[in-house]
Amino acid sequence: MTTETVAREVRMKVWRGDASGGEFVEFAVPSDPGMVVLDVVHRIQATHAPDLAVRWNCKAGKCGSCSAEVNGHPKLMCMTRMNEFAPGEEIAVSPVKTFPVIKDLVTDVSFNYEKAKTVPPFKPKPKDPDGKRRMYQEDVERVQEFHKCIECFLCQDVCHVIRDHEENKQSFSGPRFFVRLAALEMHPLDTNERIDLIRAKHGLGFCNITKCCTEVCPEDIHITDNAIIPLKERVVTAHYDPIAWALRRMRGKKTEFAPPEAKPPSA
Amino acid sequence: MDPVTADAIERHEYDVVVIGAGGAGLRAAIEAHALGAKTAIVCKSLLGKAHTVMAEGGIAAALGNVWPEDSWKVHFRDTMRGGKLLNNWRMAQLHAQEAPDRVLELEDWGALFDRTKDGLILQRDFGGHRYARLAHVGDRTGLEMIRTLQDHAVANGIDVFMECTLRHLLSDGRQITGAIGYWRQSGKLIAFGAKAVVLATGGVGKAWKVTSNSWEYTGDGIAMALEAGADLIDMEMTQFHPTAMVWPLSVRGILVTEGVRGDGGTLKNSKGDRFMFKYIPEFFRADTADTEREADAWYEDKKNNRRTPDLLPRDEVARAINSEVKAGRGTEHGGVFLDIASRRPADYIRRRLPSMYHQFKELADVDITKEAMEVGPTLHYIMGGIRVDADTAAATVPGLYAAGEVAAGMHGANRLGGNSLSDLLVFGKRAGQAAAEYSRRTAAPRADDGQLSAYAQRFAAPFERGGGENPYAIHAELQETMQELVGIIRRRDELEEALARLERLRARAARAEVKGSRVYNPGWHLALDLENLIAVSEAVARSALVREESRGGHTREDFPKPDPVWGTKNVVTRKRDGKLTLTTEPIPPIPGELRALIGEDKPGDKAPTDAQPAVVGGKE
Numbered sequence: 001m002t003t004e005t006v007a008r009e010v011r012m013k014v015w016r017g018d019a020s021g022g023e024f025v026e027f028a029v030p031s032d033p034g035m036v037v038l039d040v041v042h043r044i045q046a047t048h049a050p051d052l053a054v055r056w057n058c059k060a061g062k063c064g065s066c067s068a069e070v071n072g073h074p075k076l077m078c079m080t081r082m083n084e085f086a087p088g089e090e091i092a093v094s095p096v097k098t099f100p101v102i103k104d105l106v107t108d109v110s111f112n113y114e115k116a117k118t119v120p121p122f123k124p125k126p127k128d129p130d131g132k133r134r135m136y137q138e139d140v141e142r143v144q145e146f147h148k149c150i151e152c153f154l155c156q157d158v159c160h161v162i163r164d165h166e167e168n169k170q171s172f173s174g175p176r177f178f179v180r181l182a183a184l185e186m187h188p189l190d191t192n193e194r195i196d197l198i199r200a201k202h203g204l205g206f207c208n209i210t211k212c213c214t215e216v217c218p219e220d221i222h223i224t225d226n227a228i229i230p231l232k233e234r235v236v237t238a239h240y241d242p243i244a245w246a247l248r249r250m251r252g253k254k255t256e257f258a259p260p261e262a263k264p265p266s267a
Numbered sequence: 268m269d270p271v272t273a274d275a276i277e278r279h280e281y282d283v284v285v286i287g288a289g290g291a292g293l294r295a296a297i298e299a300h301a302l303g304a305k306t307a308i309v310c311k312s313l314l315g316k317a318h319t320v321m322a323e324g325g326i327a328a329a330l331g332n333v334w335p336e337d338s339w340k341v342h343f344r345d346t347m348r349g350g351k352l353l354n355n356w357r358m359a360q361l362h363a364q365e366a367p368d369r370v371l372e373l374e375d376w377g378a379l380f381d382r383t384k385d386g387l388i389l390q391r392d393f394g395g396h397r398y399a400r401l402a403h404v405g406d407r408t409g410l411e412m413i414r415t416l417q418d419h420a421v422a423n424g425i426d427v428f429m430e431c432t433l434r435h436l437l438s439d440g441r442q443i444t445g446a447i448g449y450w451r452q453s454g455k456l457i458a459f460g461a462k463a464v465v466l467a468t469g470g471v472g473k474a475w476k477v478t479s480n481s482w483e484y485t486g487d488g489i490a491m492a493l494e495a496g497a498d499l500i501d502m503e504m505t506q507f508h509p510t511a512m513v514w515p516l517s518v519r520g521i522l523v524t525e526g527v528r529g530d531g532g533t534l535k536n537s538k539g540d541r542f543m544f545k546y547i548p549e550f551f552r553a554d555t556a557d558t559e560r561e562a563d564a565w566y567e568d569k570k571n572n573r574r575t576p577d578l579l580p581r582d583e584v585a586r587a588i589n590s591e592v593k594a595g596r597g598t599e600h601g602g603v604f605l606d607i608a609s610r611r612p613a614d615y616i617r618r619r620l621p622s623m624y625h626q627f628k629e630l631a632d633v634d635i636t637k638e639a640m641e642v643g644p645t646l647h648y649i650m651g652g653i654r655v656d657a658d659t660a661a662a663t664v665p666g667l668y669a670a671g672e673v674a675a676g677m678h679g680a681n682r683l684g685g686n687s688l689s690d691l692l693v694f695g696k697r698a699g700q701a702a703a704e705y706s707r708r709t710a711a712p713r714a715d716d717g718q719l720s721a722y723a724q725r726f727a728a729p730f731e732r733g734g735g736e737n738p739y740a741i742h743a744e745l746q747e748t749m750q751e752l753v754g755i756i757r758r759r760d761e762l763e764e765a766l767a768r769l770e771r772l773r774a775r776a777a778r779a780e781v782k783g784s785r786v787y788n789p790g791w792h793l794a795l796d797l798e799n800l801i802a803v804s805e806a807v808a809r810s811a812l813v814r815e816e817s818r819g820g821h822t823r824e825d826f827p828k829p830d831p832v833w834g835t836k837n838v839v840t841r842k843r844d845g846k847l848t849l850t851t852e853p854i855p856p857i858p859g860e861l862r863a864l865i866g867e868d869k870p871g872d873k874a875p876t877d878a879q880p881a882v883v884g885g886k887e
């Protein structure tokens with residue numbers, strides 16, 4: 001075992017407050033080897049601040065509940081080890097900034113659930129004559145990358161279009177939904193039409209490909225390269241090329257996407 | 268806190284209220300809605316975060332894509348044998364027959380499973396399943412399943428109440444009329460009038476200290492049903508998954524997939540012995556390799572060799588690990604070694620077990636391609652729960668339905684890996700259908716304001732009563748108690764001691780004091796959850812005391828063998844006049860033609876086909 005083996009005391013600043021305001025409060029609790037930030041928050045809750053609000057479920061990076069900002073960086077608290085910080089280094093945990101605070105580390109993420117309602121659903125083409133559906137691993141793999149999304153909304157948190165601009169939320173759905181839309185658009189069986197909506201309603205045009213979303217994605221989804229850029233290309237083609245548009249209508253649109261990039265989706 | 272009067276409570280009226288948004292709840296709601304019932308889904312966490320999201324290995328369904336000789340009959344046989352024949356045979360039959368359609372339906376709704384070479388859904392091998400049967404997506408099958416169902420439910424416009432905890436069922440004395448609880452975000456009370464309620468709230472793992480389960484698993488649905496007069500069965504049947512992380516302490520209990528062993532990993536004690544060879548039970552002797560050579564050869568040639576004892580059913584392996592540690596042959600941190608590093612090349616391990624690789628590297632600083640893992644058992648699942656009718660998922664109280672982990676019967680004394688996700692779909696759909704149909708025959712319930720006010724008082728109590736007990740401290744003691752005294756191996760005196768301690772904890776929980784406001788207050792939520800945790804723990808401990816034999820997930824040191832007489836009985840728990848009463852009742856006898864399927868057992872006759880996996884990976 002290469003971890004630290006002796007328990008030490010850790011100090012952590014946790015933002016406490018609600019919609020009307022708040023402040024960092026410092027706590028000192030004993031730390032066990034191997035602890036993650038979420039463990040410390042739970043220990044604070046059990047011993048100092050029983051009403052400290054925090055979301056979590058799986059404690060293994062699988063559910064996307066425990067998003068927060070640790071020293072200003074968007075992180076899953078359950079996957080952020082305490083030994084990433086030097087002894088004595090300040091550790092400050094605050095709620096994600098893009099969404100309104102409810103209390104302490106819990107924010108109102110209903111923005112995302114409202115946007116989800118506006119996504120035109122999956123509409124499959126008919127089954128094969130023998131009643132089966134055939135898809136090949138090569139064809140599903142690029143979409144499986146998008147299906148890894150755990151809806152932690154860290155990409156939404158970091159995207160400057162909405163992080164500092166409340167007014168854009170109306171007309172911009174954010175990177176999580178570009179991933180979702182790309183997954184539907186590239187699904188080998190899907191027949192639904194969404195391209196006009198992606199531009200008009202989900203605000204793809206606002207994205208100027210800063211790649212901040214990709215950098216924070218804990219699932220390592222190449223949001224910009226594999227989802228956003230191909231979507232942008234498709235919007236452009238559909239919009240400016242009436243012949244391509246008509247052809248797409250005739251052929252079924254799935255042929256429109258360029259073959260998967262050289263960069264493989266990470267496992 | 269101001270007293271809340273009944274007319275200050277937010278009210279809603281539905282035909283069907285589904286409590287729980289995991290696989291079972293979502294599938295039930297989709298069905299009820301599709302049949303025209305006005306339907307609501309209520310869940311404690313955000314939508315999409317239920318336990319189902321954590322499932323890894325796959326969904327068991329006899330699709331026959333990899334092994335054409337597979338059929339519902341073989342799946343039925345495997346499920347019954349895995350459950351040590353304590354299963355409700357009709358549930359096991361319906362499950363095996365309907366699982367393939369339910370999986371294909373997910374595909375119609377957009378799920379993308381891994382594929383075979385000829386483009387069909389790929390299936391993977393798992394413990395206790397005779398053929399490769401688990402439809403999967405790498406090691407994140409649960410995520411694919413919950414997201415598919417969630418998106419489908421949202422696209423269909425079903426009303427979702429998230430971060431909303433329902434705590435009590437409402438009843439008019441004859442039938443269920445709704446439920447009451449609170450919004451977690453605001454702390455405000457909310458009541459549903461409903462013609463039918465479907466419970467899909469999952470299990471009770473948080474009563475134990477070492478568990479793979481999340482904070483949500485406080486046994487709410489089981490406790491609510493018990494309180495409402497419904498029967499529970501076989502509450503002693505708890506599944507300890509043999510392999511979870513044991514070190515560092517902070518990750519103790521996090522699951523290590525069966526796939527590690529499926530892909531060649533082997534268990535060793537601190538002396539380096541592959542100890543599982545010493546623990547092959549009579550029931551499985553004919554199926555199991557008895558030399559290391561045969562066990563190792565089985566991975567390549569299943570025709571001429573028998574299965575490695577490392578892949579015995581979960582209950583057997585968990586007990587064996589427990590014995591090794593007790594005998595002083597455990598690791599430094601109280602586990603055993605799970606070694607794949609010395610047995611398979613590093614790139615193979617990273618390719619087949621990506622999330623295990625990631626999990627150990629990130630959380631334990633262990634490179635599983637170079638070192639052995641330290642593992643030990645973790646409380647993973649409860650086979651017992653609400654007694655239901657096999658065809659309709661109806662509980663024993665009119666208007667109440669239950670599906671998923673909260674319901675009982677399907678898995679008998681031990682659940683096979685992969686059989687939960689399929690259970691959720693098959694019985695979720697059936698529960699939704701039956702609830703919708705029932706709601707059509709039922710008049711809209713009338714709210715009983717007196718009942719609502721009485722419950723409002725109970726919600727307020729932790730703020731008002733004082734008493735000075737810290738709910739977190741009580742919870743920690745409960746977990747110690749269940750871990751120590753109602754664990755893998757049980758004994759009369761220890762179970763009696765557990766019951767005595769539970770009584771004391773119950774008294775302390777009644778003095779749990781809560782600080783702060785009602786707004787998103789986890790201390791308050793826990794104070795309320797404690798009542799459920801303790802009520803369900805008592806049902807487990809009492810049932811464990813009653814069943815004087817060892818079978819599946821229930822092992823009695825003082826009755827170490829299965830007893831054929833006990834093998835025909837369910838332990839039934841009811842609450843009458845505020846007290847638990849326990850009885851035994853005969854399990855419905857298996858019809859002759861199905862019994863013949865179970866008996867027809869020729870181990871080792873599994874022949875490979877030329878169907879090759881297009882991708883590899885593997886785990887639960």
Ligand SMILES: Cc1cc2nc3c(=O)[nH]c(=O)nc-3n(C[C@H](O)[C@H](O)[C@H](O)COP(=O)(O)OP(=O)(O)OC[C@H]3O[C@@H](n4cnc5c(N)ncnc54)[C@H](O)[C@@H]3O)c2cc1C
Binds near residue numbers: 286408647887
């Ligand atoms: C790590 C792990 C891996 C697993 N892997 C597999 C696998 O590969 N294959 C397999 O078949 N099984 C697997 N299992 C088991 C399986 O995942 C679960 O048994 C199953 O997901 C339970 O589903 P459910 O729908 O019954 O409940 P859940 O998915 O747990 O959903 C319960 C729902 O009820 C809600 N709820 C609970 N109480 C209340 C309340 N009081 N008020 C309102 N809402 C409430 C919750 O918020 C939640 O939405 C695994 C389990 C774990 C822990």
Ligand code: SF4
Binds near residue numbers: 161208
């Ligand atoms: S790449 Fe686009 S979506 Fe992603 S953070 Fe930048 S602006 Fe936002």
Ligand code: SF4
Binds near residue numbers: 149156179213220221
């Ligand atoms: S795309 Fe990545 S960062 Fe964004 S919500 Fe999904 S998992 Fe989180």
Ligand code: FES
Binds near residue numbers: 055058063065066
């Ligand atoms: S608790 Fe699930 S991702 Fe952190």
